[in-house]
Amino acid sequence: GAVVSQHPSWVICKSGTSVKIECRSLDFQATTMFWYRQFPKQSLMLMATSNEGSKATYEQGVEKDKFLINHASLTLSTLTVTSAHPEDSSFYICSAPLNEKLFFGSGTQLSVL
Amino acid sequence: TQLLEQSPQFLSIQEGENLTVYCNSSSVFSSLQWYRQEPGEGPVLLVTVVTGGEVKKLKRLTFQFGDARKDSSLHITAAQPGDTGLYLCAGAGRGSTLGRLYFGRGTQLTVWP
Numbered sequence: 001g002a003v004v005s006q007h008p009s010w011v012i013c014k015s016g017t018s019v020k021i022e023c024r025s026l027d028f029q030a031t032t033m034f035w036y037r038q039f040p041k042q043s044l045m046l047m048a049t050s051n052e053g054s055k056a057t058y059e060q061g062v063e064k065d066k067f068l069i070n071h072a073s074l075t076l077s078t079l080t081v082t083s084a085h086p087e088d089s090s091f092y093i094c095s096a097p098l099n100e101k102l103f104f105g106s107g108t109q110l111s112v113l
Numbered sequence: 114t115q116l117l118e119q120s121p122q123f124l125s126i127q128e129g130e131n132l133t134v135y136c137n138s139s140s141v142f143s144s145l146q147w148y149r150q151e152p153g154e155g156p157v158l159l160v161t162v163v164t165g166g167e168v169k170k171l172k173r174l175t176f177q178f179g180d181a182r183k184d185s186s187l188h189i190t191a192a193q194p195g196d197t198g199l200y201l202c203a204g205a206g207r208g209s210t211l212g213r214l215y216f217g218r219g220t221q222l223t224v225w226p
Contacts, residue, residue, distance in 0.1 A: 004155070006155070009153065032212065033212075034212035034213075036216075041122075041218065042218060043117070043201075043215075043216040043217060043218050043219070044156070044201070044203075044214075044216040045216070046212065046213060046214065049212060049213070093155050093156075095155070095212060097212060101158055101161075102146075102158060102212060102214075103158075104155025104156050104157070105155050106153065106154045106155050107153065107154065107155050109153075
């Protein structure tokens with residue numbers, strides 16, 4: 001099946017710093033990608049829809065200025081958590097659709113100290 | 114408020130036993146998907162059910178979509194240690210794009226040899 005690569009797998013950072021997470025579709029093009037957040041023992045919650053060549057669409061309650069999304073090419077979307085704080089610590093997952101199916105990245109565990 | 118309620122949250126059984134996982138909601142979904150997620154990995158799609166009352170089989174796994182398209186169940190026959198993992202149900206609302214899914218919290222299944 002299709003492969004979505006997410007990097008890094010885990011990151012530890014200091015409070016106040018910014019962290020960039022990359023999501024790549026390896027063998028197909030994705031004009032749309034999705035970013036989710038998963039807290040321990042909670043559901044995956046959709047944060048935003050990343051659109052190639054245009055602005056991302058954010059879900060209600062998700063701060064646009066805090067979670068910057070860039071989809072500069074048909075195979076790459078990035079999520080930057082700006083001025084990260086401990087409450088931003090979570091598991092972040094991206095996905096990309098292909099042929100009416102969603103393929104997920106392996107996730108990024110972010111820990112903010 | 115959790116849109117999709119999954120039960121049980123945890124399930125620990127012996128190899129060879131049968132089990133059923135439930136996914137319930139008060140909302141109607143245009144489709145419902147079941148995923149399996151391994152630790153440190155993204156979810157992998159198992160099946161999509163679309164029609165009320167639909168039953169789909171995937172080897173020892175049987176998926177059913179409720180007649181009213183508000184609930185679903187996953188039944189595993191003769192469970193094996195390889196079935197161990199987190200099982201997630203996800204529903205798509207009417208008119209939703211593919212990635213705009215509402216996820217349940219998941220059922221963590223452990224099958225002991």
